[in-house]
Amino acid sequence: MSTATVLVVAARHASDDAIEAHADALRAAGAELTVVDLRPARLAERGARSALRAVRETADSWAAARRLTADHRQLVAHADLVVAADRTAVAAVWRCRRWNPRAELVNGVPAALQALGAR
Amino acid sequence: MTRPPHLLYLAWGFPPSRAGGVYRALATVNAFADAGWDVTVVTASRETFERYTGADASLEERVDPRVVVRRIGFDWPAQDTDIRRYSPLRVALPPVWARLRRLKDERTFPEPSYGPWRAPLAAAARAVHDDKPVDLTLATANPHVTFAAAHDLWRAAGVPYVMDYRDAWTLDVFSGRTTTSARSRVSRWQARLLADAREVWFVNRPLRDWHARHFPAVADRMVVVENGWDPALLPPVPPAVPHDGGLRFAYLGTVTPKVPLGELLAGWRAAMADGRLPAGSTLTLGGHLGYFAVPQGPLAEVLADAATDGVRYVGPVAKAQVADFYANADVLVLALGTGRYVTSGKVYEYVATKRPIVAVHDPANATTDVLADHPLVARIDAVTADEVARALAEGAALVDRQDEQTRATLDALADRLRRDRQLAPRVAALRPREDA
Structure with missing residues (x-):
């Protein structure tokens, strides 16, 4: 049986290819998948680990959470599994607990694959 | 009392x-x-x-x-x-x-x-x-x-x-x-x-x-x-059975970001492309991706990309199935991180299988000492794709070099390393x- 799954992507470094690879893996594991793309308009390389990058990622995560729309809420409300594809998407996924009290909210695609495998 | x-x-x-x-x-x-x-x-x-x-x-x-x-x-x-x-x-x-x-x-x-x-x-x-x-x-x-x-x-x-x-x-x-x-x-x-x-x-x-x-x-x-190596965990692995087609190379162990996976796969592709390895040869990797239960995504993607070159990732292998995994290999690949203090648990099991080993690691690695007396090891001089390709070819040649003297040496070494x-x-x- 397929699992209604929402994959939330928010990192500015996430490429379309990477998102597609994640989506393929989740579908192969039994997800009926919808991708919610919250990436900023200007994409960029991730860059080296630094305090500046940490600050930027944190600010990006707040901005991504604010980009959730009413349509996104509808999607999430009917999901069984909501996945933060990257660290920047965690704040947006965390907000989803308001609209869906029963869905599993997980951090990372590997954790989502584990959750799907356990169903 | x-x-x-x-x-x-x-x-x-x-x-x-x-x-x-x-x-x-x-x-x-x-x-x-x-x-x-x-x-x-x-x-x-x-x-x-x-x-x-x-x-x-x-x-x-x-x-x-x-x-x-x-x-x-x-x-x-x-x-x-x-x-x-x-x-x-x-x-x-x-x-x-x-x-x-x-x-x-x-x-x-x-x-x-x-x-x-x-x-x-x-x-x-x-x-x-x-x-x-x-x-x-x-x-x-x-x-x-x-x-x-x-x-x-x-x-x-x-x-x-x-x-x-x-x-x-x-x-x-x-x-x-x-x-x-x-x-x-x-x-x-x-x-x-x-x-x-x-x-x-x-x-x-x-x-x-x-x-x-x-x-x-x-x-x-x-x-x-x-x-x-633990005799209770690794029953005797039978010698590789002659078979048609290419050679079966295998790696078993946790694949961490320290493992030179990029060099190994590049060397593999090079050796396959220029015919140094028999056509149809395969490289099977088993083990967890990363130290934790949740697999490391980037490593999985690298392995998925190599699938067209005869590289297969079979996931974790339960201890009870390890002997079967080795039994289906002709040559074992020991890929390890660089460092003279780095040691490996797997190398002892590799010795116990009595198969040729391609040692894909820094020569200064402490594991080199463990294999010092092993008669069937193809070593690399540096962790580069070229060296890996050369060693893989050398490892392939070692498959046919298993005489009685070699077997006796391997038996003695395996016994010493229990x-x-x-x-x-x-x-x-x-x-x-x-x-x-």
Whole structure:
């Protein structure tokens, strides 16, 4: 049986290819998948680990959470599994607990694959 | 009537954990039980391994039934993937949350994530001693918090303890640099724990010598207890059966970011492309991707990309299936991180299979010593794709070079590198004297 799954992507470094690879893996594991793309308009390389990058990622995560729309809420409300594809998407996924009290909210695609495998 | 000596074994990772160091832990407690000791293990709960490191249920059946295992809880918030459980601070300001978490972790012992385990572990150790007096504590690390708990019991009840370093604490085994200053909390803890230890074990000579140089007062108590292969876990692997088609290369082990996977795959592609390897040859990789239960995504993507070149990733291999995995290989590939202090548990199993080995690692790696007498090893001079390709071709040629003399040498080497041969002298030496 397929699992209604929402994959939330928010990192500015996430490429379309990477998102597609994640989506393929989740579908192969039994997800009926919808991708919610919250990436900023200007994409960029991730860059080296630094305090500046940490600050930027944190600010990006707040901005991504604010980009959730009413349509996104509808999607999430009917999901069984909501996945933060990257660290920047965690704040947006965390907000989803308001609209869906029963869905599993997980951090990372590997954790989502584990959750799907356990169903 | 004299009672059997009682060993308390402190380990975070223990079956059903599938982490690498577990095999040493398992063999150690079984060796002491075999030698007539009463053995009590204090370790983390089963759920810890199921959630965080991955579990191999078949391993738990390998613990000697005479060994008593007490499990205590272990909480690992940093590895928690359930976003519902995240606090508002963790979500809003992850770097601040991580920093505060680390400070909290290190309050009683300077080890991120594991520090808070010191109190429950020490309390459990004390409870074991109160139930049945302990003659010796053996603590294995990492995590190093087990050493602190052993030290706590020594201070409280005078129970001597052995520190088993499966890895280093203040030495980066890959770069060879020290990781802390001499006056840091970690360094002071290490010096204190070593000073009071009855014995200190290391898995290879370079690690032992480094510590002896830095802690000369303890040098005479520092010994090498090499890893080995476990006959109980690895039944005899039959010789490779002649077959049609290309050769079957195989790698088994945890694939971490330290493993030179990029060089291995590039070398493989080169050797296949220019015909140095027979057409139709395959490279099968088995094992976990990363140290934790959740696989590392980037590694999985690299392996998926190589599928068209005859590279196959088969995922984790349960210990009970390991002999079958090796049986389906003609040549084994030993890919390891760089560093003269780096050692491998898998190399001993590789030796036991008596198959040719392509050693894809820095020649200065401590594993080179383990294979020094192995007659069927193709070594590389440097970790580059060209060298890997050359060694793979050399490994392919070794398949046909298995005469009687070679087989006899391999038999002798495999026998010498059994795990019980490494542990037996220490188990005997640590037995309390009857007149003590």
